[in-house]
Amino acid sequence: MTRSHVLPVLSALALAACAEEAPPPEVPPTALVAVAEPASDPRGIVTGIIRSGRTHQVATETGGRVVRLSAAIGDRVEAGTVLATLDTQGLALALDSARADEARLAAQAEERRRRAGRFQTLDGSGSVSRAEADAARAEALAADQALAAARSQRAEAARRLGTATLRAPASGVIVSRQAELSAQLQPGAVLFEIEPDGAREIVSPVPAQALADLTGSGFTQFRFSGETGTARFLGVSARASATGAREARFAVVGGSPPIGAAVELSLGSAGETGVSVPAAALVNDRSGRAGLFVVGPGNKLRLVPVSLLELVAGRAIVTGEVRAGSQIVSAGGNFLTSDMVVRPVRATR
Missing domain, CATH: 1.10.287 (Helix Hairpins)
Structure with missing residues (x-):
């Protein structure tokens, strides 16, 4: 074989070897992302609990020994349903x-x-x-x-x-049962409490500086599990806590939060400022300052320092260069670095 024939063969072998040894293209890591949301000033946000607007108590008139229990806490019952039977x-x-x-x-x-x-x-x-x-x-x-x-x-x-047969006075959910089978009840003893379907209220401690913004006909917004609703201020207790807060009651007029749910009430006392992000999105830089990874052009990460104002129900209220609508890494940011290219996947609540 002549030299002119050998060189093309060697070149082809060299190219084939290089192709086999070339590393595979790098796959960017996956990052869970969320969108920063506008948030009220934490001084105007309070946390409340959803309660029934009224509660029915099922009490024994004659007293006696409980011989049958037909309902338990958490059961949904209809009006007239037999709840318990006493010794007759x-x-x-x-x-x-x-x-x-x-x-x-x-x-x-x-x-x-x-x-x-x-x-x-x-x-x-x-x-x-x-x-x-x-x-x-x-x-x-x-x-x-x-x-x-x-x-x-x-x-x-x-x-x-x-009356030895206790029946539900209204449809609703049993939230309390005060005695068990074979218990001896006195006349007038409350055996069950039922929270009926329908009217709901929010009970929340309100700081003293926010009480002045509440009026008898004022409406406010609240948020629960990613949904929003509207509530109307009903009144506030006369007794204040050691911090000056008082218990306020709001009637739910919009939305359908379940009884027992925690909600965020926006009293609007300080206007709109900062953004709301998942608390798990916060990371610390080398100096220990809080920050967020913002997904920029080309899915490249940028660590932006922020100031934490308050943590509310798993959400962080922050201020800084992050704007509402920015796409941020919602979790796992401690395993990422600035300028890293990621494959963003939208996190669901």
């Missing part, structure tokens, strides 16, 4: 006794009415005196009155027997 032996005996008294007095009243009728007839014929006839009529009237009282006692005994 004593109440059943009282009803039997009242029925017997009613039957006895009914027979007695019938006999007295007949006697009064006979005496009236005899009085007309002169066989008995007027006084004897009047006494017979008085005895019949007294017997009728005693019978009426016995009937009332029998009806009351039947009603008390019915």
Whole structure:
């Protein structure tokens, strides 16, 4: 083989070797990202709890031993649903006794009415005196009155027997159960508490500096689980806490937050400032200052220093060069560096 034939072969072999040894293209790391949202000044944000606008208490009227429990905390019940049953032996005996008294007095009243009728007839014929006839009529009237009282006692005994079965006064969710099976309850003891569907309220401690912004007809916005709603101020407690805060109540007029949910109330006392980002998005630079990784052109990261104003329900309120609408790394920023190119994936709440 001549030299002119050998050189092309060697060149082809060299190129093939280089192609085999070339490293594969680098795949950028995946980064969870979120969009910075506008936020109110934390001085105008308070955290509240959703509660039912009213609570129904199911109490025992007669007391007794609990022999059956048909509902537990968290159950959703309809109006009229049987919740529990108390021991009815004593109440059943009282009803039997009242029925017997009613039957006895009914027979007695019938006999007295007949006697009064006979005496009236005899009085007309002169066989008995007027006084004897009047006494017979008085005895019949007294017997009728005693019978009426016995009937009332029998009806009351039947009603008390019915109260041994505790039923839900309204549809809703059972939030409290005060006794267990075989417990001996006193008359008037509360066994269940039911929060009905419908009206809901927000209860929240409000700082003293924000109380002046609340009015009887004022409306405010609140946020829960990424959703928003509207609430109307109802009132504030007269007693203040050690920090000067007072418990305020708001009626939910828009939105459907579940009972027990924590919500962020925006009182709007200081205007719009800063942005809201996931608390997990915050990272610290070498000097220990807080910062956020902002995804720039070409998906290149830039560490931007920020100032933390407040942490509210898993969100961080910050100020700095980050603007609302900026795409930021929402988690795992401690494993990333500035100028790194990433593959952004939108995080979901």
